[in-house]
Amino acid sequence: xxxxxxxxxxxxxxxxxxxxxxxxxxxxxxxxxxxxxxxxxxxxxxxxxxxxxxxxxxxxxxxxxxxxxxxxxxxxxxxxxxxxxxxxxxxxxxxxxxxxxxxxxxxxxxxxxxxxxxxxxxxxxxxxxxxxxxxxxxxxxxxxxxxxxxxxxxxxxxxxxxxxxxxxxxxxxxxxxxxxxxxxxxxxxxxxxxxxxxxxxxxxxxxxxxxxxxxxxxxxxxxxxxxxxxxxxxxxxxxxxxxxxxxxxxxxxxxxxxxxxxxxxxxxxxxxxxxxxxxxxxxxxxxx
Amino acid sequence: xxxxxxxxxxxxxxxxxxxxxxxxxxxxxxxxxxxxxxxxxxxxxxxxxxxxxxxxxxxxxxxxxxxxxxxxxxxxxxxxxxxxxxxxxxxxxxxxxxxxxxxxxxxxxxxxxxxxxxxxxxxxxxxxxxxxxxxxxxxxxxxxxxxxxxxxxxxxxxxxxxxxxxxxxxxxxxxxxxxxxxxxxxxxxxxxxxxxxxxxxxxxxxxxxxxxxxxxxxxxxxxxxxxxxxxxxxxxxxxxxxxxxxx
Numbered sequence: 001x002x003x004x005x006x007x008x009x010x011x012x013x014x015x016x017x018x019x020x021x022x023x024x025x026x027x028x029x030x031x032x033x034x035x036x037x038x039x040x041x042x043x044x045x046x047x048x049x050x051x052x053x054x055x056x057x058x059x060x061x062x063x064x065x066x067x068x069x070x071x072x073x074x075x076x077x078x079x080x081x082x083x084x085x086x087x088x089x090x091x092x093x094x095x096x097x098x099x100x101x102x103x104x105x106x107x108x109x110x111x112x113x114x115x116x117x118x119x120x121x122x123x124x125x126x127x128x129x130x131x132x133x134x135x136x137x138x139x140x141x142x143x144x145x146x147x148x149x150x151x152x153x154x155x156x157x158x159x160x161x162x163x164x165x166x167x168x169x170x171x172x173x174x175x176x177x178x179x180x181x182x183x184x185x186x187x188x189x190x191x192x193x194x195x196x197x198x199x200x201x202x203x204x205x206x207x208x209x210x211x212x213x214x215x216x217x218x219x220x221x222x223x224x225x226x227x228x229x230x231x232x233x234x235x236x237x238x239x240x241x242x243x244x245x246x247x248x249x250x251x252x253x254x255x256x257x258x259x260x261x262x263x264x265x266x267x268x269x270x271x272x273x274x275x276x277x278x279x280x281x282x283x284x285x286x287x288x
Numbered sequence: 289x290x291x292x293x294x295x296x297x298x299x300x301x302x303x304x305x306x307x308x309x310x311x312x313x314x315x316x317x318x319x320x321x322x323x324x325x326x327x328x329x330x331x332x333x334x335x336x337x338x339x340x341x342x343x344x345x346x347x348x349x350x351x352x353x354x355x356x357x358x359x360x361x362x363x364x365x366x367x368x369x370x371x372x373x374x375x376x377x378x379x380x381x382x383x384x385x386x387x388x389x390x391x392x393x394x395x396x397x398x399x400x401x402x403x404x405x406x407x408x409x410x411x412x413x414x415x416x417x418x419x420x421x422x423x424x425x426x427x428x429x430x431x432x433x434x435x436x437x438x439x440x441x442x443x444x445x446x447x448x449x450x451x452x453x454x455x456x457x458x459x460x461x462x463x464x465x466x467x468x469x470x471x472x473x474x475x476x477x478x479x480x481x482x483x484x485x486x487x488x489x490x491x492x493x494x495x496x497x498x499x500x501x502x503x504x505x506x507x508x509x510x511x512x513x514x515x516x517x518x519x520x521x522x523x524x525x526x527x528x529x530x531x532x533x534x535x
Contacts, residue, residue: 161386161398168376168387175374178336180362180390180451 005136007253009208011244012143016201018228018240019150020194025229027190028170033074033090034198034225036097037067039217041199042206043101043117049128049207050115051108056128060203067199068192075191079184094222102214122213126206143204150197154237166190231273233280242281246273289314289486290335290455295344297330304330306510317477317487319497322507323530328490329371332457336368337361363392365454369444369461377433381424381443384432385415388450415450422446438469445476455486462493470496498522506530
């Protein structure tokens with residue numbers, strides 16, 4: 001049973017990662033920086049529980065704020081560029097964050113052993129869950145509380161006027177400006193909310209894996225973050241969840257028995273899925 | 289209300305607008321005509337804030353416009369439509385109008401206090417009126433991309449009106465319309481004037497320009513070559529020469 005709980009943990013955290021990119025994608029921006037915000041949330045929350053002895057919930061709050069703050073700061077300069085230039089700029093930021101943590105040492109002695117991030121060796125012993133006697137099921141439920149809260153929030157948001165404004169910006173920036181929408185404010189807000197969601201996701205990720213290192217936040221993770229909402233479709237948040245289940249449960253776990261063939265099939269099936277549903281699983285059908 | 293003083297905009301070596309002086313008084317309908325490439329659309333884009341001036345000044349009411357970003361100009365009451373229609377195709381007709389409600393009055397209504405005082409009902413009523421005005425009431429839940437060409441033009445005008453403009457810049461609103469649609473457009477423009485909206489109409493369709501405007505300015509090569517009432521403009525030899533060429 002623990003295997004399925006573990007699977008549900010992965011799906012939950014990746015859904016948060018995908019949703020952090022979802023809200024940014026609504027404004028038409030392709031951001032490869034989401035793995036960076038995810039990393040910042042992971043390290044911030046991990047350091048607070050391990051080094052600071054905090055409870056996980058406030059630590060996740062700080063992780064969210066750290067992700068949001070960084071996203072807001074990155075958003076102002078980065079969102080001045082568009083399209084491919086934005087992809088490159090956010091990719092550079094994400095790699096910058098990864099290399100920062102590759103070189104980041106901050107260890108203190110606790111109970112006879114040194115704990116904390118240690119450069120390329122990573123950040124081990126993020127043991128909040130085992131120390132407090134949480135079972136795999138507890139952790140899974142805890143993660144899903146956050147996933148449900150974020151999904152409900154984004155569901156409501158999508159239906160509010162703000163959701164329509166975000167989509168308007170995504171459709172035609174010039175027309176959006178011409179009806180009085182402040183582009184910078186809208187794009188940076190979307191980026192900031194996305195950063196907060198990625199920060200929470202990263203904090204949860206650090207604690208269920210108990211060990212993070214720079215390579216956990218590489219460009220592949222950033223690619224997954226934007227692939228989920230694109231494969232799932234942007235018409236609502238459930239598309240992202242479906243895509244995470246498709247990729248993580250069906251493609252990665254379900255095809256595990258195929259060995260090396262899995263990687264080949266993985267790509268082919270994503271291509272097939274996008275051909276059958278070019279606007280995503282839950283996207284509007286083009287023929288409508 | 290609006291005053292352009294020696295406004296120029298050069299694109300590289302092209303002087304799209306070159307030393308243009310132009311005034312619009314409150315409540316007027318001004319036509320802006322001229323051959324293709326004469327700078328009409330550029331002039332509208334300069335007022336709307338699409339790109340900065342090369343030189344000159346633009347005054348709106350008491351303030352300077354040149355340095356304000358587009359969304360700030362809208363809050364002062366300047367709205368526009370586009371020559372090539374630019375709707376939010378994947379939003380519904382209703383949502384297209386909803387996202388355009390960005391006037392200071394609308395922003396106050398959306399504030400916490402405004403909501404508490406029941407501002408949301410006003411939002412729906414206004415959108416319903418605009419749909420009625422544009423003949424789109426039956427289409428409110430349709431995606432904008434699925435509308436016919438004429439409906440899209442009507443929606444774009446309605447979207448500009450949803451911003452509660454005081455000055456409306458219409459960039460070739462009759463392009464591609466048949467004469468029945470042009471007649472309806474003329475009626476709508478006259479109804480807007482009776483509500484006190486000042487209008488700058490850039491248009492090639494003379495049937496419309498001559499029928500609704502109080503005054504017409506004619507541009508050629510970025511410069512104003514004539515200005516006057518529709519009758520004066522029709523009789524002006526310089527205008528004939530600009531359009532028809534020759535001596």
